[in-house]
Each structure stands twice: as C-alpha cells, then as structure tokens.
Amino acid sequence: MRVTVIGTGYVGTVTGACLAYLGHRVTCVDTDAGKIANLRRGQMPIYEPHLNELLREAAAHGGVDFDTDLAPAARESDVIFIAVGTPSGPNGEANLTYLESAARSIGAAMDGSRFRVVVNKSTVPVGCGNLVEALLRDGIRERHPSNGKEIRFGVASNPEFLREGCAIADSLYPERIVVGAEEGETTQLLRELYRPLVEQRFEAPWFMPRPAGMARVPLVTTTLTSAEMIKYAANAFLAMKIGFANEIANLCDRVGADAREVMTGIGLDSRIGSKFLNAGLGWGGSCFGKDIRSLLHTAEEYGYQARLLEAALAVNRAQRQVVIQKLQKKLYILKGRTIALLGLAFKADTDDLRDAPSLHIAERLLQLGARVKAYDPIAMAACRDQNPGLHIQYCDSPYDAALEADGVVLVTEWSEFRNLDLARMACMMREPVLVDGRNFYEPEAARAAGFDYTGIGRCARPKHAPARPATIGVAGHVSSPVAALSDVPVVASLDVMVALLDGGAK
Ligand SMILES: NC(=O)c1ccc[n+]([C@@H]2O[C@H](COP(=O)([O-])OP(=O)(O)OC[C@H]3O[C@@H](n4cnc5c(N)ncnc54)[C@H](O)[C@@H]3O)[C@@H](O)[C@H]2O)c1
Numbered sequence: 001m002r003v004t005v006i007g008t009g010y011v012g013t014v015t016g017a018c019l020a021y022l023g024h025r026v027t028c029v030d031t032d033a034g035k036i037a038n039l040r041r042g043q044m045p046i047y048e049p050h051l052n053e054l055l056r057e058a059a060a061h062g063g064v065d066f067d068t069d070l071a072p073a074a075r076e077s078d079v080i081f082i083a084v085g086t087p088s089g090p091n092g093e094a095n096l097t098y099l100e101s102a103a104r105s106i107g108a109a110m111d112g113s114r115f116r117v118v119v120n121k122s123t124v125p126v127g128c129g130n131l132v133e134a135l136l137r138d139g140i141r142e143r144h145p146s147n148g149k150e151i152r153f154g155v156a157s158n159p160e161f162l163r164e165g166c167a168i169a170d171s172l173y174p175e176r177i178v179v180g181a182e183e184g185e186t187t188q189l190l191r192e193l194y195r196p197l198v199e200q201r202f203e204a205p206w207f208m209p210r211p212a213g214m215a216r217v218p219l220v221t222t223t224l225t226s227a228e229m230i231k232y233a234a235n236a237f238l239a240m241k242i243g244f245a246n247e248i249a250n251l252c253d254r255v256g257a258d259a260r261e262v263m264t265g266i267g268l269d270s271r272i273g274s275k276f277l278n279a280g281l282g283w284g285g286s287c288f289g290k291d292i293r294s295l296l297h298t299a300e301e302y303g304y305q306a307r308l309l310e311a312a313l314a315v316n317r318a319q320r321q322v323v324i325q326k327l328q329k330k331l332y333i334l335k336g337r338t339i340a341l342l343g344l345a346f347k348a349d350t351d352d353l354r355d356a357p358s359l360h361i362a363e364r365l366l367q368l369g370a371r372v373k374a375y376d377p378i379a380m381a382a383c384r385d386q387n388p389g390l391h392i393q394y395c396d397s398p399y400d401a402a403l404e405a406d407g408v409v410l411v412t413e414w415s416e417f418r419n420l421d422l423a424r425m426a427c428m429m430r431e432p433v434l435v436d437g438r439n440f441y442e443p444e445a446a447r448a449a450g451f452d453y454t455g456i457g458r459c460a461r462p463k464h465a466p467a468r469p470a471t472i473g474v475a476g477h478v479s480s481p482v483a484a485l486s487d488v489p490v491v492a493s494l495d496v497m498v499a500l501l502d503g504g505a506k
Pocket of ligand 1: 006007008009010011012029030031032035083084085086098099101102121122123124160161162163164286287
C-alpha cells in the first residue's frame with residue numbers, strides 16, 4: 001500500500017520505518033526542513049536503538065522517502081497517518097494546533113482518485129476523530145469549492161503504544177493493535193495494512209529477533225471514541241501503577257520494609273502483575289503527564305472529578321522531591337555542595353528529556369545553592385541545547401561527574417552504569433553519598449564499595465537482622481537511670497511515653 005506518515009518524531013519515524021519494512025511504500029513528511037534534510041542524509045532525528053538499521057532495511061523492502069511537502073505524498077496514499085505532537089497547553093488541555101494544521105493540509109491535498117483512510121496516531125482527546133473529519137472537509141472545500149463531494153475518505157484512531165528505547169520491538173511485535181473507526185471500509189483497509197504484523201509473516205530483522213512463542217497479534221476494533229479513550233486509559237493506569245509503587249516505597253522507608261521485596265510479593269499475583277512496580281524518583285517523559293492532564297481536562301469538560309488521576313499527578317510531583325530530601329538527610333546542608341547526576345534522559349535508551357525528573361532535580365538543587373554536575377551517555381547535548389539557563393557542569397564520564405562530589409544521584413538506569421567501579425567512584429568523592437533513584441544497585445554491594453547508600457524504599461537494615469520492638473528508656477520511671485538507658489537512650493516526657501507505647505515500643 002502507499003502510506004504517508006506526517007511528523008518525523010519518535011512515533012512518526014519509527015512507524016514509517018516499520019511499515020516500509022513490512023513492504024509498504026512510505027513517505028514521511030515533516031514541516032521541519034532540517035529534520036527532513038538530516039533524514040535524507042541518514043541522520044536520525046532521535047536516539048532510538050537500531051532505527052538507523054531499520055531505515056536502511058526499510059529502503060530495501062517497501063521503500064521510504066522523506067519530504068516537507070505533504071500534498072503529493074497524501075494524494076498518492078491509501079493511508080495517511082497523523083503522528084504530530086500534541087503537547088499540553090497551560091490548563092492541561094492538549095494543544096491541537098499541529099493536528100489541525102495537518103488535517104486541513106491533508107483535506108486540501110485529497111482528490112477523488114481513491115478511497116483513503118486518515119489515521120490519528122497522535123494521542124488526542126476524545127472527539128478528535130470528529131474534529132479531523134470536519135477539518136478534512138474544510139480542506140477539501142477550500143481546494144474544491146464546487147465539486148469535493150466525490151472525494152471519499154474514512155477517519156480512524158490507531159493509538160500508539162510504543163515505548164521509547166524499545167520502540168522498534170514494540171512496533172514489530174506489539175501486544176495489540178487498536179483500530180477505532182465508524183465504518184467497515186475504513187477498518188478493512190487498516191486490517192489489510194496491518195495483516196503482515198497481525199500474522200507475523202515477515203522475516204524478523206537481524207538486529208531484532210522475534211520473541212520466542214510470538215504468534216498472532218490481536219487486532220482490537222472499536223468505535224473511534226473507545227480507541228481514543230483506550231490510549232489515555234492505558235497511560236493513566238501505568239502512571240498510577242508506578243505512583244502506587246512509589247507511595248508504598250515511601251512507606252517502606254518509614255517502617256523498615258524493603259520495597260523491592262514487597263513489589264515481588266504483590267507482583268506475583270496475576271491480577272496485579274510484576275511490571276511497572278519499580279519504585280524510584282517518579283515517572284517522566286512526553287506522555288504520562290500530558291496525557292493525564294488532558295484526560296483530567298476532558299473529565300472537567302464533562303463535570304466529572306477524576307480523583308485517582310489527580311492523585312497520580314500529585315504523587316509523582318512529590319516523588320521528585322524525595323531525592324532532595326534524602327540528600328538533605330545525609331548531607332544536612334546542600335548550599336555549596338556538589339551533587340553529581342548520573343543520567344539525564346527520562347529513561348534509558350532515549351535522548352528524550354521531556355518532563356525528565358533530572359531537570360526538576362537539577363533545578364531544585366541549584367535553587368538550594370548546590371552545584372550540579374552530570375553525565376549522560378546520550379542526552380547531554382540535547383540537555384545543553386534545550387536548557388541553556390540550567391547551570392549544569394556536563395562531564396565526560398561518570399567518574400568525572402563523581403570527582404570531588406558530595407553526593408551522587410542515579411537518575412537514569414543506563415546499562416553502562418551497571419558496570420561502574422563503585423569503589424573507585426566512592427574514593428573520588430568528598431562524601432561518598434549515593435542516592436539510588438532507580439533502585440538500580442544492590443544496597444549491600446554499594447555499601448561494600450564504600451558508599452553511604454540510600455535507595456527508594458530500600459530498607460537500611462541487613463536482611464537477617466529482624467526488627468524488634470524498640471526499647472526506649474525514659475528518665476525518672478525506672479529504679480536507676482543507668483538501667484533505663486542501657487538499651488536505646490531516649491529521654492522522654494509523659495505524653496511522649498504514651499505515644500511510644502501506642503506505637504508498640506517497650
Ligand atoms: N513519544 C512517545 O513515546 C509516544 C508514544 C505513544 C504516543 N505518542 C504520541 O504520538 C504523538 C507524536 O509524539 P512524538 O513523541 O513522536 O512527537 P515529536 O514532538 O517527537 O514529533 C512530532 C513531529 O511532528 C512534526 N510536525 C508538527 N506539525 C506538523 C505538520 N503540520 N506537518 C508535518 N509535521 C509536523 C514536528 O516537526 C515533529 O517533528 C503525540 O501525540 C504523542 O503523545 C508518543
């Protein structure tokens with residue numbers, strides 16, 4: 001089939017490359033002439049493992065080219081994907097400017113030569129299928145004021161579930177494909193487009209083998225509105241799941257439980273599942289925050305207060321402060337201290353810094369008077385370009401970042417941080433404080449390397465030293481002060497004593 005993909009960001013470039021790899025003839029279009037020029041030269045607009053190789057293979061399969069001019073490609077295409085950005089506006093509402101402009105341009109480009117399907121792959125609020133249809137008609141009327149009626153098209157929603165960092169595997173071997181449309185002809189065309197994926201009858205690329213046991217991919221057909229809702233509901237649920245793990249981890253920190261053990265214990269329950277239960281410094285990235293805000297905005301439009309969604313945002317906002325509080329607990333004063341951030345990208349294997357926790361942590365540390373050094377294997381150039389006012393000292397290696405630092409924060413779980421020589425690093429620091437924002441290291445190993453280690457919800461107590469009720473000495477209530485203070489010496493007043501007994505202390 002002939003396909004146009006509008007937008008060459010994370011979603012558009014990967015979608016275009018995968019569809020061409022499956023044998024379709026694809027044109028990727030972007031208004032950003034620089035990106036298109038780079039793509040033509042083989043330079044990727046984003047960091048995504050194996051995207052280069054996939055595009056090379058795709059050129060040899062269905063064929064893929066890049067253009068700034070939407071009209072010729074759209075006119076030739078059976079399916080036109082819209083994969084432009086839908087960032088958050090100031091009140092949380094999705095900014096639909098790019099979507100609207102793309103839809104109008106597609107309308108103006110269409111003619112009566114074939115039936116086409118225009119697909120929303122961008123994450124858009126409920127109702128955008130109708131909006132796109134109206135804008136396509138506006139575009140058609142502009143170009144064909146008297147005779148646009150014979151131009152036939154369908155509109156579909158085909159939400160994207162890829163994860164940055166493993167976007168190609170997610171696209172070639174998805175867990176499901178969702179297609180929302182109102183007419184059978186539209187759904188049928190998309191079924192045809194996705195048949196090689198659904199049946200998994202393409203040869204797996206050499207760099208991305210098919211997962212063992214992978215058979216048919218479920219293609220879920222729904223109404224347009226349900227498909228739009230599925231995307232938001234999926235992201236909201238995942239964000240809440242991480243938020244839940246973080247909230248429990250914060251409680252673990254207080255009661256002396258280990259969040260990793262707790263999450264293993266609950267994750268084995270198939271109703272819960274073990275994925276997305278990693279406690280840490282909070283989620284980031286371009287999607288969760290903006291999609292929850294957009295869903296909250298929709299809820300508000302319908303007079304509904306979505307309390308769980310509000311809580312998911314609030315818990316995540318608070319979680320980013322946990323790292324700062326842990327540093328304060330270890331170092332007391334942050335003014336004049338130097339803190340090293342290991343990792344800047346919002347997660348490993350991407351250069352995406354949108355809503356990255358690193359930026360909030362760096363900003364807060366700078367506000368508190370600390371100096372911030374950072375090392376990231378991929379995202380430093382992007383961070384420097386996108387945040388010129390953020391006074392971070394960018395370093396050449398993790399060791400360079402740790403040199404003379406008073407604390408290190410593991411922010412992004414890049415695999416290269418797995419093999420760091422922690423003992424060497426600890427020796428280079430002024431104070432060997434390590435706040436592990438991703439529970440990436442084993443506490444015992446980090447401590448054995450000389451670090452004063454703290455994770456998120458990782459119990460400081462060695463595994464085989466069971467907690468026992470605290471014994472508190474209260475001066476003036478036992479025969480001898482020495483006997484009272486022989487265990488844990490705390491001098492308390494009567495009301496403190498009552499509270500301690502309530503809390504289970506002896
Ligand atoms: N990034 C992800 O992991 C991810 C995952 C699932 C869904 N999504 C959704 O997919 C959509 C795209 O996300 P992204 O991360 O790829 O965005 P992005 O910002 O990386 O890329 C969007 C691209 O669209 C281009 N563009 C804007 N208006 C255009 C127009 N009128 N014509 C042609 N090109 C135009 C921009 O120049 C940009 O290159 C968003 O709605 C997002 O929520 C993203």
